[in-house]
Amino acid sequence: xxxxxxxxxxxxxxxxxxxxxxxxxxxxxxxxxxxxxxxxxxxxxxxxxxxxxxxxxxxxxxxxxxxxxxxxxxxxxxxxxxxxxxxxxxxxxxxxxxxxxxxxxxxxxxxxxxxxxxxxxxxxxxxxxxxxxxxxxxxxxxxxxxxxxxxxxxxxxxxxxxxxxxxxxxxxxxxxxxxxxxxxxxxxxxxxxxxxxxxxxxxxxxxxxxxxxxxxxxxxxxxxxxxxxxxxxxxxxxxxxxxxxxxxxxxxxxxxxxxxxxxxxxxxxxxxxxxxxxxxxxxxxxxxxxxxxxxxxxxxxxxxxxxxxxxxxxxxxxxxxxxxxxxxxxxxxxxxxxxxxxxxxxxxxxxxxxxxxxxxxxxxxxxxxxxxxxxxxxxxxxxxxxxxxxxxxxxxxxxxxxxxxxxxxxxxxxxxxx
Numbered sequence: 001x002x003x004x005x006x007x008x009x010x011x012x013x014x015x016x017x018x019x020x021x022x023x024x025x026x027x028x029x030x031x032x033x034x035x036x037x038x039x040x041x042x043x044x045x046x047x048x049x050x051x052x053x054x055x056x057x058x059x060x061x062x063x064x065x066x067x068x069x070x071x072x073x074x075x076x077x078x079x080x081x082x083x084x085x086x087x088x089x090x091x092x093x094x095x096x097x098x099x100x101x102x103x104x105x106x107x108x109x110x111x112x113x114x115x116x117x118x119x120x121x122x123x124x125x126x127x128x129x130x131x132x133x134x135x136x137x138x139x140x141x142x143x144x145x146x147x148x149x150x151x152x153x154x155x156x157x158x159x160x161x162x163x164x165x166x167x168x169x170x171x172x173x174x175x176x177x178x179x180x181x182x183x184x185x186x187x188x189x190x191x192x193x194x195x196x197x198x199x200x201x202x203x204x205x206x207x208x209x210x211x212x213x214x215x216x217x218x219x220x221x222x223x224x225x226x227x228x229x230x231x232x233x234x235x236x237x238x239x240x241x242x243x244x245x246x247x248x249x250x251x252x253x254x255x256x257x258x259x260x261x262x263x264x265x266x267x268x269x270x271x272x273x274x275x276x277x278x279x280x281x282x283x284x285x286x287x288x289x290x291x292x293x294x295x296x297x298x299x300x301x302x303x304x305x306x307x308x309x310x311x312x313x314x315x316x317x318x319x320x321x322x323x324x325x326x327x328x329x330x331x332x333x334x335x336x337x338x339x340x341x342x343x344x345x346x347x348x349x350x351x352x353x354x355x356x357x358x359x360x361x362x363x364x365x366x367x368x369x370x371x372x373x374x375x376x377x378x379x380x381x382x383x384x385x386x387x388x389x390x391x392x393x394x395x396x397x398x399x400x401x402x403x404x405x406x407x408x409x410x411x412x413x414x415x416x417x418x
Contacts, residue, residue: 001042002093002282005033006074008044010098010106010278013051014072015204021074021258022206024198024220025176025229027167027250030207031078034252040093040284043074045161047107047278048259055111055137057149059415062115062272063133067122068202071163071223071232075256076206079285082253087291088166088246090255092306093282095159095240097140097262108278112138112145112262114365115272116357120417123192124271126339126360132416136361138262138275143310145263145275145365150358151409155366155391156310157263160239161281162274163223165230165301166246167254172228176221196222230301234274236264236367241306247292247299257281265363266370266385269342273364310367312388316396318345319373321380331379334372338383341370345385352396353406361412366391 006019014021019032035041047053048071053061082088098108107113117124119131136149146154168176180195187194200217208216226233230246238244246253260281264274292298320340322333330336342363349359367388374382389396394404 002040003042004044005035005041005077006043008046008074010101010104010109014046020206021072021204022076022256023070023072023204023223024217025168025173025223025231026205026216026220027170027173028208028212028216029076029167029205029254031076031252031254032206034078034080035285036080037286038284040282042280042282043077043257044280045074045258045260045278046072047276048072051106053107053113053115053276054105057410057413059133059135059413062135063118063121063415063417065115065117065121066202068199071259072204073163073223073256073258076167076254077256078252078254079287082248082287083251083289084169084249085290085292086248087288087295087297088248088253088255089286089288090164090244090246091284092238092240092242093284095161095260095279095281097277097279099280106278107276108260110140112140112275112277114138114270114275114361116360117271118417120191122271124273125267125269126342127192129343130357130360132414134357134361134412134414136365136412138365140262148409149412150354150362152393152406153362153366153391154393155263155388157275158236158239158309158367160236160261160264161257162234162259162261163232164244164255164257166248167250168221168229169249172249173219173221176227177219196224198222228299232259234264234268236261236266237305237309238303239306240308242303244301244303245291245297246301247297255285263365263367265366265368267338268364270360270364275365312367312390314389315369315386316389317384317386318348319382319384320344321382323380329379332375332381334375334381334383337381338370341383341385345387351403352394353408355408355411357412357414358408
């Protein structure tokens with residue numbers, strides 16, 4: 001096992017650990033640990049809410065999830081010799097749930113969760129159709145996941161980090177804050193908001209203290225979106241065996257990682273759409289001097305996906321076009337077409353006995369494939385959602401005998417602002 005350079009004790013809160021991580025992006029957050037080019041090492045990660053979501057049959061924790069506290073990230077990890085303009089090579093050697101802890105109160109101790117976030121507290125991809133809070137607990141058995149809240153499905157997880165990235169420079173941070181503030185100003189009262197501005201409340205800034213911490217908290221960027229530094233990209237194929245090339249914006253690169261997922265469908269459509277968990281990730285790092293200019297990689301990371309995906313060979317696919325539920329034609333709106341494809345898949349699955357919320361949770365957690373299938377044929381973009389048929393305990397393809405009626409079990413726990 002590689003050396004653990006960022007350990008976490010499951011009996012302690014994230015802020016009480018031996019090494020303190022962070023939940024905002026800022027160039028002044030000092031490195032918690034330094035490694036050398038070519039080093040392999042292990043990092044422990046806490047589930048993104050640091051234990052606020054629990055293993056029960058209520059969704060009140062999702063309803064009241066403290067969004068100002070996320071994501072709790074392990075790092076920053078400085079790499080000796082890395083300079084702005086370089087490319088940081090990050091190899092994912094292994095990743096998984098909390099080792100040797102098969103039960104316990106923390107996600108990653110033999111279980112994880114998927115949440116539909118309420119419209120008034122985060123929302124999601126289909127928030128207008130699903131405005132309330134729901135939750136599904138998933139139990140792990142080796143590489144497989146099952147749920148008492150979404151019964152009669154079992155699938156192999158594609159374990160991956162939802163969030164990994166390098167620290168921004170001062171100039172890049174200012175760019176983020178300026179453009180996101182301008183977006184918010186176009187509709188400042190929107191629910192959910194168009195973007196998340198800096199929020200000093202609940203900011204964790206690693207080793208920063210005193211006036212430096214106060215100043216940084218006022219301008220530090222929230223970790224919710226993906227940006228030029230990588231960040232919360234939620235790429236389900238960024239799994240064991242992947243190699244990622246991150247732009248370097250500060251001395252040492254200051255790599256951070258967290259938000260581990262046991263499994264996820266393309267798009268993580270419920271916002272907390274993956275199976276969230278804590279765990280470990282083994283990494284190896286190296287540097288390509290001047291690589292940002294050499295390869296034109298200046299605005300986003302590029303990666304080579306791993307080859308450990310589950311081998312599903314049969315799929316049932318659903319398509320959608322850029323026409324709203326009210327029949328309004330939109331021009332090549334691929335975001336809308338993917339929403340419509342997901343809604344078609346959800347409606348289909350309800351014919352077998354699932355509630356719409358169970359189907360929505362399943363699409364977020366299971367390793368579905370999302371694709372932009374047509375983006376040139378005006379006026380309709382076409383998106384598709386591929387569901388692996390082998391994850392179900394019953395046949396889901398259409399047939400002359402009609403859909404099998406399953407027992408939906410206790411259903412997905414529900415909590416509502418109303």
